[in-house]
Amino acid sequence: MIILGSTGSVGRQALEVAQFFNLPIEALSAGRNVELLNAQIATHKPKKIAILDEKDYPHLKAPTGTEVFIGAEGIAQMVVSSKSELVLNALVGFGGLEPSLCAVRAGKTLALANKESLVVGGWLLKDAQILPIDSEHFALHSLLKNTPKECIDALFLTASGGALRDTPLEQIAHQSLSEVLKHPNWQMGIDITINSASMINKLFEVLEAYWLFGGLKVEACIERSSCVHALVRFKDQSWHAQLSQPDMRLPIIHALSPKNALNAPMKPLDLFNTSLNFEPIDLIRYPLWGFKNLLLQQPKLGVVLNASNEEALKAFKTGGISFGKMRTLVAQSLEHFKDNLPPLESLEQIKSLDLQVRNFVRNLS
Template sequence: MIVLGSTGSIGVAALEIASAFSREVEALAAGRNISLLNQQIATYRPKFVAIADERDLGGLEARGARVFVGGDGICEMLEIASSSLVINAIVGFAGLKPSLHTQYCKKTLALANKESLVAGGWLLDTKAITPIDSEHFGLWYLHTNRAIRRLVITASGGAFRDTPIHAIKEQTKSSALKHPNWQMGQKITIDSASMMNKIFEILEAYWLFGYKEIEAFIERSSSVHALIEFVDGSTTAHFALPDMRLPIAYAIDPIKAAATAIIPPMDLSQILSIRFDPIGLDRYPLYGLKDMLLEDPKLGVIVNASNEQAIAHFLQDRIKFGALSEIVEQALSVFAPRLTELDSYHAIASLDAQVRAWCDELIQSRIS
């Protein structure tokens, strides 16, 4: 198998499952955590390795592996590698091109990169994707041939679910990165606090399952990952401990996963305390974009680019938390009227770059 984003939390868990299932790891791709990548190379002995930045070549201990650099390097690596399974756990827009190239190479795409679907779901064969997000795995697990009324996914509420609403706008990265339930990377943790993560997951669910009737609710324990409401009036729910190893195991080998104790079973007494709360727009203004994006999913390119760029500035303490939603909403007002067909990766990447440059100028003007 091939693991893209091997040094992130999903990539690390995928390698753990690969070892448990005796699955050979043929190729690894990572960002700039070269020390961890070197440890992974020593353990898994891949034939191919890709890194994001050529400046890190001097610190890389390839141990005989052929080395590739950058996004184009990952695509070349995908072409050469013989493995049929690709786990894409790259963070951000950078994951879209490898997702497209994985399917171009007729390999199976196990997807943890949300942005691939948010910014380019119409270019992918979404029916051939194996979802790794816990929410979409839960929907897949529950899906039947019965008529469906609505898909429901859950949200933890993120770092500011109990913060007084008047204080949220002034929060900084130190508080935004304190997720109450999950240990995740910086960007996704901040997206959880703003509820952008759930907007992305709703768009993912649209592309993966073909429904626009999708809603999200806050479930504070992260024990219920998804529900499906059927036309007949019944509802089923997927309960499991908050552990990403479960969807990853099914992506790597569903037969072994179904017959293996991947994670401990839930204490069913916990179910008595579970409740579902609506997502309030006063606390999570970005959730108000849901219906607009479901009506025109290609707006996801603008939303993703402006959100990523705003978060990059937020992590440098150049803006406060409240500016994230303001910047995304302003970007939509500027670029939505210019939206074109976006019928190629080049067109998407061009719009993405324009939005990012605009965001940089806007933020610089704010702090000047």
């Protein structure tokens, strides 16, 4: 298999799964954590490696004969040139879209943890063979298996509420980065943890569900334990839910080695000591959630949503803006571009709008 983003949270867990089940790794890509990448190379012995920056090449410890690719173009070349039929895309951000498109065009199965691929280009991946790695979409995929669409009333994603779910409302806008990163349930990357606190990650997931499940009605609610990953309400008004430990390894195992899923080294959920409670998403606490219906009406606005959020994240992480300002920049961007979306029929057109949005946000901040 090919694992893109091997040094990130999902990539590391995917390699743990591969090692447990003795699954061969043909190719790895990583960002700037070359030290960890070198350790992964020594353990998994891939034939191909991709790194983001040429400056890191002298520090790379790849055995003789290992093929090395560099930069975004190099990742795409590595995907296309590999024999593996399965590509796990665990890259973070807009840069994950192009490798996803390359994998699909090459006829490979895409195990997808890169939310942005669907958020900014879901229409380009509409007929692709995708195995969702997000816990929510993996849960929906399981719940909807062999279920006719005409039986479904609505899909429900669940949200933990993030680190600020109990912070007094008047204090939210000025919370520090360290406070925003205190996720109550999961150990995740920095960006997704911040996105959880703003609820923007759930907007991403709504768009993912829109493209993955054919335009079914999508809702969301808060479930604090993160043990209920998704629910489906049927037209007879019955509910079906998927419950498991909050552990990303479960969807990873099903994507990488479904035949081994019954032997997965997973801790069972202690149902009798799990408190389940479902809450609506409060628009005062999470004002960006108010854009959900607009995004479902104009799903290509996902390009604006992602680009504005990525720029706002950069500024917040470096102390340039407050948490509250980050949410404001995303809202202003969506309002500005909602009536002026250009045709987005190709990757080049998506990249052009992405750049326009980033420039717009930089001028605002």
